[in-house]
Amino acid sequence: MWKSTYTSGREKLHTKSAKDSRELTLHDSPLHVVAELILLLSVILVAAKIGGEISERYLKIPPVLGELGAGILISPFLLGGIHWFGGGALFEVAHDGSGLPVEPQLFFFAQIASVILLFEAGLETNREQFMRYVRPATAVAAGGVILPFVMGFGATVLLGFADTDSIEGMIPALFVGAIMTATSVGITARVLADIRRLDSPEGVTVLAGAVVDDVLGIIILAVVVGIADQGTVTAGSIGVIFLKAFGFWLGLMIIGSIVSRYISNVVLWFKSTGGALVLSLALAFFASAVAEIYFGLAMIIGAYTMGLALSNTELKHQVEGAMHQVNNFMVPVFFVVIGMQVDFTAFGSGETSLGSAVIFAVVLTVFAVISKVVGSAVPALLVGFNRVGAYRVSLGMLPRGEVALIVAGIGLTSGVIGQDIFGVAIVMTVVTTVLAPVFLIPAFKGGSGLKSETEAESSE
Amino acid sequence: MWKSTYTSGREKLHTKSAKDSRELTLHDSPLHVVAELILLLSVILVAAKIGGEISERYLKIPPVLGELGAGILISPFLLGGIHWFGGGALFEVAHDGSGLPVEPQLFFFAQIASVILLFEAGLETNREQFMRYVRPATAVAAGGVILPFVMGFGATVLLGFADTDSIEGMIPALFVGAIMTATSVGITARVLADIRRLDSPEGVTVLAGAVVDDVLGIIILAVVVGIADQGTVTAGSIGVIFLKAFGFWLGLMIIGSIVSRYISNVVLWFKSTGGALVLSLALAFFASAVAEIYFGLAMIIGAYTMGLALSNTELKHQVEGAMHQVNNFMVPVFFVVIGMQVDFTAFGSGETSLGSAVIFAVVLTVFAVISKVVGSAVPALLVGFNRVGAYRVSLGMLPRGEVALIVAGIGLTSGVIGQDIFGVAIVMTVVTTVLAPVFLIPAFKGGSGLKSETEAESSE
Numbered sequence: 001m002w003k004s005t006y007t008s009g010r011e012k013l014h015t016k017s018a019k020d021s022r023e024l025t026l027h028d029s030p031l032h033v034v035a036e037l038i039l040l041l042s043v044i045l046v047a048a049k050i051g052g053e054i055s056e057r058y059l060k061i062p063p064v065l066g067e068l069g070a071g072i073l074i075s076p077f078l079l080g081g082i083h084w085f086g087g088g089a090l091f092e093v094a095h096d097g098s099g100l101p102v103e104p105q106l107f108f109f110a111q112i113a114s115v116i117l118l119f120e121a122g123l124e125t126n127r128e129q130f131m132r133y134v135r136p137a138t139a140v141a142a143g144g145v146i147l148p149f150v151m152g153f154g155a156t157v158l159l160g161f162a163d164t165d166s167i168e169g170m171i172p173a174l175f176v177g178a179i180m181t182a183t184s185v186g187i188t189a190r191v192l193a194d195i196r197r198l199d200s201p202e203g204v205t206v207l208a209g210a211v212v213d214d215v216l217g218i219i220i221l222a223v224v225v226g227i228a229d230q231g232t233v234t235a236g237s238i239g240v241i242f243l244k245a246f247g248f249w250l251g252l253m254i255i256g257s258i259v260s261r262y263i264s265n266v267v268l269w270f271k272s273t274g275g276a277l278v279l280s281l282a283l284a285f286f287a288s289a290v291a292e293i294y295f296g297l298a299m300i301i302g303a304y305t306m307g308l309a310l311s312n313t314e315l316k317h318q319v320e321g322a323m324h325q326v327n328n329f330m331v332p333v334f335f336v337v338i339g340m341q342v343d344f345t346a347f348g349s350g351e352t353s354l355g356s357a358v359i360f361a362v363v364l365t366v367f368a369v370i371s372k373v374v375g376s377a378v379p380a381l382l383v384g385f386n387r388v389g390a391y392r393v394s395l396g397m398l399p400r401g402e403v404a405l406i407v408a409g410i411g412l413t414s415g416v417i418g419q420d421i422f423g424v425a426i427v428m429t430v431v432t433t434v435l436a437p438v439f440l441i442p443a444f445k446g447g448s449g450l451k452s453e454t455e456a457e458s459s460e
Numbered sequence: 461m462w463k464s465t466y467t468s469g470r471e472k473l474h475t476k477s478a479k480d481s482r483e484l485t486l487h488d489s490p491l492h493v494v495a496e497l498i499l500l501l502s503v504i505l506v507a508a509k510i511g512g513e514i515s516e517r518y519l520k521i522p523p524v525l526g527e528l529g530a531g532i533l534i535s536p537f538l539l540g541g542i543h544w545f546g547g548g549a550l551f552e553v554a555h556d557g558s559g560l561p562v563e564p565q566l567f568f569f570a571q572i573a574s575v576i577l578l579f580e581a582g583l584e585t586n587r588e589q590f591m592r593y594v595r596p597a598t599a600v601a602a603g604g605v606i607l608p609f610v611m612g613f614g615a616t617v618l619l620g621f622a623d624t625d626s627i628e629g630m631i632p633a634l635f636v637g638a639i640m641t642a643t644s645v646g647i648t649a650r651v652l653a654d655i656r657r658l659d660s661p662e663g664v665t666v667l668a669g670a671v672v673d674d675v676l677g678i679i680i681l682a683v684v685v686g687i688a689d690q691g692t693v694t695a696g697s698i699g700v701i702f703l704k705a706f707g708f709w710l711g712l713m714i715i716g717s718i719v720s721r722y723i724s725n726v727v728l729w730f731k732s733t734g735g736a737l738v739l740s741l742a743l744a745f746f747a748s749a750v751a752e753i754y755f756g757l758a759m760i761i762g763a764y765t766m767g768l769a770l771s772n773t774e775l776k777h778q779v780e781g782a783m784h785q786v787n788n789f790m791v792p793v794f795f796v797v798i799g800m801q802v803d804f805t806a807f808g809s810g811e812t813s814l815g816s817a818v819i820f821a822v823v824l825t826v827f828a829v830i831s832k833v834v835g836s837a838v839p840a841l842l843v844g845f846n847r848v849g850a851y852r853v854s855l856g857m858l859p860r861g862e863v864a865l866i867v868a869g870i871g872l873t874s875g876v877i878g879q880d881i882f883g884v885a886i887v888m889t890v891v892t893t894v895l896a897p898v899f900l901i902p903a904f905k906g907g908s909g910l911k912s913e914t915e916a917e918s919s920e
Contacts, residue, residue, distance in 0.1 A: 030560055032752065034571045035759055039749030041572070045742040052732045063732050100490055105568035111494045112501070112569075272512045272523050274788025281789060282505040289499035292491065299495055325785040328734025329741060 037105050040091065041333070044106070047074050048332035064190045065437055067332050071339020072430075076101050080340070091340065101340035110337035111299065112285075113330035114186055118300040119284035120323050121189040121198065121207060122307020123316050127257075129204045130308055136383035137208035140376045144209065144397045145181045145216040147375030151367040152180030159360050161421060167227060172421055174224040175411045179425050180368055181217040184401020184433065185210030186300070186334070191437045192396070195444055202389055202449050206396030209376070211305070213397065214298050215246060221407060228416055248295040248302075252287065256309020264313035276315060277322040283310070298403065341405050342426055357420050361427040368428045369435065372398050389449020398436040400429040497565050501793070503550065504566070507534050508792035524650045525897055527792050531799020532890075536561050540800070551800065561800035570797040571759070572745075573790035574646055578760040579744035580783050581649040581658065581667060582767020583776050587717075589664045590768055596843035597668030600836045604669065604857045605641045605676040607835030611827040612640030619820050621881060627687060632881055634684040635871045639885050640828055641677040644861020644893065645670030646760070646794070651897045652856070655904055662849055662909050666856030669836070671765070673857065674758050675706060681867060688876055708755040708762075712747065716769020724773035736775060737782040743770070758863065801865050802886055817880050821887040828888045829895065832858050849909020855900050859893040 047070035055066030074080040080091030080101075094100040100107050156162045156173035163169025188206055192198040198207070267279045284303045291302030310316055373394040380390035408425040411417040417425075507530035515526030534540040540551030540561075554560040560567050616622045616633035623629025648666055652658040658667070727739045744763045751762030770776055833854040840850035868885040871877040877885075 030564065030567060031571070031759065033564065034568055035749045035752035037568060038572065038575065038745045038759065039753065042742040042745035042749065045738050045745070049730055049732065049735050049738050049742075053730050053735065056732050104490065104493065105565050107490060108494055108497060108565035109569065109572075111491070112498065115498065270509055270513050272509065272516050274785075274792070275509055275513065277785065277788055278505050278509050278792060282502040282509075285498045285502035285505070289495045289502065292495035293499065299491065299498065322785040322788065325734075325737065325782040326789050328737055328782065329786050332734070332738060 034105075037103060040102070041106060041109070043074065043090065044071075044333055044336045047071070048336045051336075052332065063194075064187055064335050065434060067335035068339040068430075068433070071336035072342050073339075074336070075340035075342065077343040077345050101343075102337060106333075107337065109330070110334045113327075113332075113334035115284060115288045115299055115303040116281065116323070116327055117186055117189065117331050117334065119281070119303040119307040120320075120327055121185070121193070122304040122309075123311050123320060123323070124193070124198055125204060125207060125308055125311055126199050127308055127311045129199065129201070130208055133201065133204045134208050134212075136380070136385075137205045138212050139379035139383050140205060140393055140397065141183075141209040141212035141216060143374075143379040144183065144372050144376035144394075145213055145220065148180035148368065148371040149177040149220060151371040152364065153177035155360070155364050155367050156421075159356070159363060161360060171224070171228045172411075172417050174227060175407075175417050176364070176421060176425065178217070178221045178224045179400070179404045179407045179411070180364075180371065180428075181213070181220055182400045182403035182407060182429075183210045183213040183217070183372075183397050184399045184403045185214075185304070187399045187401050187433060187437060188396045188440065190331075191440050192444075195441055197444050200444075200449070202385070202392040202396065202444070205380070205385075205393050207304070209393070209397055211301055214301050214403065217403070217407075244295045248291060248297055248305075252302075252305045252309060256306070260309050260313050264310065264315035267315050268318065274322070276318045277326070280310070280315060280319045280323070281326075338401065338405065342430055343423070357424060360420075361424045364424055365428045365431045368400070368432050369398065372432070384451055385449050386451045388443075388446060389451075392440070392443045392449050395436055395440050395443055399433040401433050404429040494565075497563060500551065500562070500566060501569070503534065504531075504793055504796045507531070508796045511796075512792065523654075524647055524795050525894060527795035528799040528890075528893070531796035532802045533799075534796070535800035535802060537803040537805050561803075562797060566793075567797065569790070570794045573787075573792075573794035575744060575748045575759055575763040576741065576783070576787055577646055577649065577791050577794065579741070579763040579767040580780075580787055581645070581653070582764040582769075583771050583780060583783070584653070584658055585664060585667060585768055585771055586659050587768055587771045589659065589661070590668055590771075593661065593664045594668050594672075596840070596845075597665045598672045599839035599843050600665060600853055600857065601643075601669040601672035601676060603834075603839040604643065604832050604836035604854075605673055605680065608640035608828065608831040609637040609680060611831040612824065613637035615820070615824050615827050616881075619816070619823060621820060631684070631688045632871075632877050634687060635867075635877050636824070636881060636885065638677070638681045638684045639860070639864045639867045639871070640824075640831065640888075641673070641680055642860045642863035642867060642889075643670045643673040643677070643832075643857050644859045644863045645674075645764070647859045647861050647893060647897060648856045648900065650791075651900050652904075655901060657904050660904075660909075662845070662852040662856065662904075665840070665845075665853050667764070669853070669857055671761055674761050674863065677863070677867075704755045708751055708757055708765075712762075712765045712769060716766070720769050720773050724770065724775035727775055728778065734782070736778045737786070740770070740775060740779045740783070741786075798861065798865065802890055803883070817884060820880075821884045824884055825888045825891045828860070828892050829858065832892070844911055845909050846911045848903075848906060849911075852900070852903045852909050855896055855903055858896040860889040861893050864889040 048067045051066030051068075051070030051073075052063030053066070055069075056063045059066070072078065074091065076089065076091040076093050081089045083089055091101060094103050094107070102110075153173045153176065156176040157164055157170070161176075162171075162173035185207055188210070189198065192200075192203045192206070197203050263283070267276055267283075270276065270279060284306050287302035287306035288299035289302070291297040291305075292299045373391075375394075376397040377390040377394035380393045381387070385393060404425065408417070408422055408429070411425075412419070412422045508527045511526030511528075511530030511533075512523030513526070515529075516523045519526070532538065534551065536549065536551040536553050541549045543549050551561060554563050554567070562570075613633045613636065616636040617624055617630070621636075622631075622633035645667055648670070649658065652660075652663045652666070657663050723743070727736055727743075730736065730739060744766050747762035747766035748759035749762070751757040751765075752759045833851075835854075836857040837850040837854035840853045841847070845853060864885065868877070868882055868889070871885075872879070872882045
């Protein structure tokens with residue numbers, strides 16, 4: 001009985017109606033689902049550490065790249081999907097129609113990790129420095145959004161993946177443009193933390209720039225989605241979206257700077273073990289959820305902004321050690337799951353030939369690098385960085401990471417873009433995400449990236 | 461557009477077919493589901509800390525009781541289920557038919573916490589002491605399983621909640637017996653850790669006893685389930701179940717004591733940040749999953765046994781600090797979710813009158829306390845504890861906790877027991893779980909619980 005129950009366990013994970021089968025065993029319980037997922041979690045953790053160790057020890061590249069690579073390898077589309085010895089596959093695409101490479105429970109765990117990572121990044125940011133760099137960051141982000149959008153749109157139209165005769169036909173091109181605007185601050189933040197440059201002028205500009213970039217990117221996505229949905233969009237609805245997005249983090253920053261000391265004191269009133277840690281994380285989760293649910297922003301923006309608001313309080317010093325240990329445990333899961341979202345088998349499928357898909361992938365990837373680097377570097381030069389500093393900032397803005405994957409996934413699941421464009425967008429995302437850390441570390445060797453301290457000050 | 465999308469967000473959590481609606485927004489993405497759940501997680505964390513702080517600071521009882529109480533308060537059956545101001549309820553029973561008070565993502569998170577908690581308890585156990593006490597613990601567990609099973613069965617039959625004319629009719633009584641045998645070591649472990657008596661002879665006996673208890677309890681449950689399923693059960697199938705269960709942890713203990721040093725060395729070879737922590741947890745998750753999936757044991761048995769196997773290695777010293785911080789963050793979620801599983805509104809519903817349900821609840825609760833205390837204390841007296849020690853051990857075995865709730869849940873979802881018996885079982889579980897820590901702390905004041913050191917040694 002126990003054996004037969006186990007072999008049918010995987011299907012039960014998805015049908016979940018114990019009452020129908022009338023078979024009554026421990027394996028019908030939600031605990032059996034948990035056990036299967038906790039086994040996959042242990043595989044993810046081991047893969048993360050092996051990939052990270054190989055990267056750091058032998059390849060001398062940041063561990064995060066090894067974690068991404070481990071994710072690509074164990075994904076349902078490669079090793080994880082093989083039916084070893086005729087048994088079931090280790091990993092399967094989630095059965096809820098989301099297209100995720102893991103079940104929602106593991107995706108949730110990975111997303112919590114990204115929220116905690118960005119909260120910690122915010123906590124460790126020097127806020128005086130952030131406020132000093134918010135204006136150059138806005139200029140950098142604007143350039144790093146506009147040029148990629150235009151070049152992504154252009155590449156899609158020029159290579160015949162969109163139809164310029166109607167608004168409907170141009171939607172795939174608009175979507176590719178939206179994907180191109182993304183900046184994934186998580187990878188850059190991890191690399192800069194590893195080399196202890198998170199607090200440098202370039203580091204703060206990139207982190208602040210990624211926040212602004214996300215705001216602008218969401219607005220573009222919202223507009224593109226509006227066009228796809230209604231065939232048109234009004235200036236008024238764009239304005240409302242913009243005000244909500246911008247208002248959220250400006251509001252949180254202003255409120256944060258006024259009441260952060262009181263929040264810190266309230267949290268530190270709690271004496272029970274782990275009180276400061278748990279309540280800090282609760283604040284981060286709350287800000288993330290409010291950002292996503294009520295303001296249409298990415299969760300990580302809420303987490304980063306909350307971290308920033310609390311960054312000059314006593315609370316920060318109380319929790320940073322514990323937060324670091326929680327991060328050590330959870331964040332590798334996030335990067336492995338990002339890697340698992342990459343599906344190379346999707347490449348060149350659909351209506352298009354493999355050849356034209358490959359050409360599109362190469363062109364879009366080159367455009368993605370050029371547009372983000374030029375689009376970010378030119379404003380950086382104008383706001384006080386020298387050529388070294390502008391290069392560093394533009395590299396920091398390069399990785400598209402999970403933000404682009406999510407946007408591409410929305411396009412795919414909605415049927416707006418096909419597997420061909422999705423595959424191309426993924427290649428672009430992987431290449432930009434892998435390239436950035438490889439070049440970031442050498443780029444940060446050497447002297448100051450500012451024209452001069454006084455010039456940088458005066459650029460405000 | 462954004463507003464209307466949000467208001468339908470909750471339903472989307474459960475229907476999840478973005479393709480059908482053709483409405484194309486960010487809120488169709490799995491990230492919106494994550495945002496809604498991360499908001500609930502922040503509520504759970506704040507509730508946990510408020511409950512824990514009130515318990516510790518004002519009521520002078522262990523924080524875990526406040527966390528349980530907070531869970532009962534915010535559950536879908538009390539405050540969490542209220543439609544404040546005409547809006548949606550904060551918490552709802554999971555929509556997957558599992559009957560859980562939270563969605564599977566949060567349940568998964570809570571279960572990981574319980575696994576880490578028991579892994580840490582195993583790590584912190586003195587293994588020489590565990591092996592010294594495994595035989596008295598087995599005697600204690602046997603008494604603490606047999607008497608509760610008999611008295612639970614008897615109470616159900618005597619009060620007319622089962623029909624003795626057929627095997628089919630006696631199934632509810634057998635199920636109540638199985639629920640009565642449970643021992644939830646999590647709460648006792650937390651209390652003993654708080655008062656630093658985890659390593660005492662009584663503490664080790666209770667932890668080891670709970671492991672054996674779980675093995676015996678699972679066998680009883682498997683037998684009861686077998687009877688319910690087939691109307692009969694063979695001696696052979698009981699034997700197979702028993703051998704698998706007992707073989708698992710004996711095997712892991714023996715292998716663990718031989719190769720644990722090598723495992724420790726392999727893990728410590730990893731130099732990347734957090735390597736030891738992540739790989740230790742991966743081992744704990746692996747053991748938990750294997751215990752549940754392949755041996756039909758509870759996950760926490762696998763985690764505890766793995767912790768025990770690694771408890772005298774260098775690895776232990778490398779990870780215990782970090783493990784403690786991870787626990788501080790996650791474990792409160794586990795106890796709040798246990799509290800949330802309590803549904804007082806289920807009490808007295810179904811065919812039975814409220815009066816007879818109340819009588820059954822009172823009788824079963826009194827029987828539960830007497831049967832576990834007497835059943836555990838008598839063997840404890842026989843194996844070398846004095847009356848003080850036997851009292852401590854029997855109190856430590858008293859809480860039924862999540863184990864009983866899970867077994868009761870299996871009975872309810874399978875239709876074997878009704879809402880009436882389920883409600884009664886929950887009252888019994890809550891009372892025994894709440895009582896144990898209240899009496900445990902004063903019980904552990906004062907001197908040794910052993911008849912004498914030599915006598916305890918000779919009892920082996």
